[in-house]
Amino acid sequence: MTTLQTAFEKARADKRAALVGYLPAGFPTKDGAVAAATAMVEAGCDVIEIGLPYSDPLMDGPTIQDAVHRALSNGTRIADVMRTVEAVARSGAAVLVMTYWNPIDRYGAERFARDLANAGGRGTITPDLTPEEAGPWCELSAAANIDTVFLVAPSSPDERIQAVADCCTGFVYAASLMGVTGARASVGAAAEGLVARTRAHTGLPVCVGLGVGTGAQAAEVAGYADGVIVGSAFIRRLLDAPDEASGLKAVRELAAELAAGVRG
Amino acid sequence: MTIAEGTLITAAGLAGNGPAGDDPDARGRFGVFGGRFVPEALIPALDEVAKVYAEAKSDPAFLAEFDHLLRTYAGRPTTLTDVRRFSERAGGARVILKREDLTHTGAHKINNVLGQALLTKRLGKTRVIAETGAGQHGVATATACALLGLECVIYMGEVDCERQSLNVARMKLLGASVVPVGNGSRTLKDAINEAFRDWVTNVETTHYLFGTVAGPHPFPEIVRDFARIIGVEARRQMLELTGRLPDAVAAAVGGGSNAIGIFHAFLGDQDVALHGYEAAGHGVDSGEHALTLTEGSIGVLHGSRTYVLQDDEGQTIESHSISAGLDYPGVGPEHAWLKDTGRATYHGVTDDEAMEAFSLLARTEGIIPAIESAHALAGTLKLGRELGPEATILVNLSGRGDKDMGTAMKYFDL
Numbered sequence: 269m270t271t272l273q274t275a276f277e278k279a280r281a282d283k284r285a286a287l288v289g290y291l292p293a294g295f296p297t298k299d300g301a302v303a304a305a306t307a308m309v310e311a312g313c314d315v316i317e318i319g320l321p322y323s324d325p326l327m328d329g330p331t332i333q334d335a336v337h338r339a340l341s342n343g344t345r346i347a348d349v350m351r352t353v354e355a356v357a358r359s360g361a362a363v364l365v366m367t368y369w370n371p372i373d374r375y376g377a378e379r380f381a382r383d384l385a386n387a388g389g390r391g392t393i394t395p396d397l398t399p400e401e402a403g404p405w406c407e408l409s410a411a412a413n414i415d416t417v418f419l420v421a422p423s424s425p426d427e428r429i430q431a432v433a434d435c436c437t438g439f440v441y442a443a444s445l446m447g448v449t450g451a452r453a454s455v456g457a458a459a460e461g462l463v464a465r466t467r468a469h470t471g472l473p474v475c476v477g478l479g480v481g482t483g484a485q486a487a488e489v490a491g492y493a494d495g496v497i498v499g500s501a502f503i504r505r506l507l508d509a510p511d512e513a514s515g516l517k518a519v520r521e522l523a524a525e526l527a528a529g530v531r532g
Numbered sequence: 533m534t535i536a537e538g539t540l541i542t543a544a545g546l547a548g549n550g551p552a553g554d555d556p557d558a559r560g561r562f563g564v565f566g567g568r569f570v571p572e573a574l575i576p577a578l579d580e581v582a583k584v585y586a587e588a589k590s591d592p593a594f595l596a597e598f599d600h601l602l603r604t605y606a607g608r609p610t611t612l613t614d615v616r617r618f619s620e621r622a623g624g625a626r627v628i629l630k631r632e633d634l635t636h637t638g639a640h641k642i643n644n645v646l647g648q649a650l651l652t653k654r655l656g657k658t659r660v661i662a663e664t665g666a667g668q669h670g671v672a673t674a675t676a677c678a679l680l681g682l683e684c685v686i687y688m689g690e691v692d693c694e695r696q697s698l699n700v701a702r703m704k705l706l707g708a709s710v711v712p713v714g715n716g717s718r719t720l721k722d723a724i725n726e727a728f729r730d731w732v733t734n735v736e737t738t739h740y741l742f743g744t745v746a747g748p749h750p751f752p753e754i755v756r757d758f759a760r761i762i763g764v765e766a767r768r769q770m771l772e773l774t775g776r777l778p779d780a781v782a783a784a785v786g787g788g789s790n791a792i793g794i795f796h797a798f799l800g801d802q803d804v805a806l807h808g809y810e811a812a813g814h815g816v817d818s819g820e821h822a823l824t825l826t827e828g829s830i831g832v833l834h835g836s837r838t839y840v841l842q843d844d845e846g847q848t849i850e851s852h853s854i855s856a857g858l859d860y861p862g863v864g865p866e867h868a869w870l871k872d873t874g875r876a877t878y879h880g881v882t883d884d885e886a887m888e889a890f891s892l893l894a895r896t897e898g899i900i901p902a903i904e905s906a907h908a909l910a911g912t913l914k915l916g917r918e919l920g921p922e923a924t925i926l927v928n929l930s931g932r933g934d935k936d937m938g939t940a941m942k943y944f945d946l
Contacts, residue, residue, distance in 0.1 A: 327732070330715075333715055337716075370840075370842070373832055374829075374831055395571055395572075396569045419571065423573050423574075423735065424572060424575070428572065446733055446734075
């Protein structure tokens, strides 16, 4: 089974950045999410983040809000998230769950860590959990042998970067800009500097997300980061597709374009 | 009143003269409640707000400026009104209103916004964003921004824009941009989500002027401190008027700022019972209510650990109330703490009970309250009957009802 560590080692051996794709469970449908995430892996994603749909996604822009709303309307529950993780893990990628904290808190943190590990999940990304509140979750995750990924931002002073990096295993997620998720015309100018500042505090891989959506942007980010994270651009392809088959095709094409990008 | 006296009142208000343990700890916790559950990108901004606020509250110049605005602009101190005809319907208990409805802009919200608008200047920021439910906080924020020359953007759920269209017009007239929020339940909680999205994008120039005692640390503490002048004044005025403290203090609870505002100065007075009234909407069994403290469970919403209306997997359940200002599925963490420690007691009041009290106060006293405040009045009618004619109840009349005329016309078929 692929772990985050082996996924990054493989990319490094290929002298390229890793490609990390995001998709919420239950979007466009429960089965459709499995099919789309599997296509993303087949076309070149090394790591997949399965989003846990949440009613109040205050870090997400309109595209992910829209997808998450549809997933919740489909009746997507945490059991579906776990099933999605299990199915996508079979495709050979390292699979993480990206979620706001409250669903884990309510589900029971220990139970969540155990169920995710049993489903073959490799860890979590929790965008609203900061080092001050993360201690118990890091301990439970370590006990379940899953990774914990947290975010640093362009606004983070060095001491915050250190505190966040100290909580991370697997990799550190560097937000390329100040803002919410969503594809943008250009990647934030602060991203490269943030990656450099983060490297000074950790030996873990540093991946860049927010605003990356094209092969050219992936190539640019791959020039200075260990991984490139793309979410909204995949969702946009699915939202714009007239039917599921053409949506899958579009997702596969985008993953291939990005995979070529991370190979420079 | 002399300037010196006014300054002393306000300074006491901000210094926090409640009992030990009423301030949050270094992580912003009231017991297990509060804290910060926000994107890391916002942590430096929250740290900056906390630091600048800590300096401001011990700076005599800041306190004097705040005090000056409260007295000469907001119309403080607000009076108490002994409502004898209304009291007859409350089991004969003596009901006394703290008249926050008489402040400039017509609600207690002006206290917090003037404080935070001054803080915005001190932070060196030029743009203010805020969420609003009933529109009272939006109007108050737009007012303070007009006064102090700050750019102002207000996020308001589409549903609320419709039921509070008068306040939308007021905000626009005051020079604010009003952004209708069309996602989720299209009410206050979604307006807060959207304001946070704006803040994380524009944090360098922008202060998020949070409107209630909820949200991430330090907002629950700052908003409380700016609102607690209500209770500081009322406590002194009660002693002057009645020669003793009230037996109970009553207030409506949505996010909880007017309630904390009047409760806080009484926290150390163990013989004074504190009663908060949440919106029971169509009734507790209908599922359509905003009974966060009385029916909710502990979770995280909008950056804070508190009581939340949520399902078994942590998805927020949409609240309902005839009153936009109480229509919120979360509540300030200090209220969660006061509930769990037993210092305050929280109850539900239905839409119908609130509207009956709304009408009753108008007919018996010539005062049209905000529907939010009418929840506290309805609770007081029940409480008075329990406590009997010897009791004195202080009620926070947190706002006036002009903004609710559309709702009242529909409800009473006027």
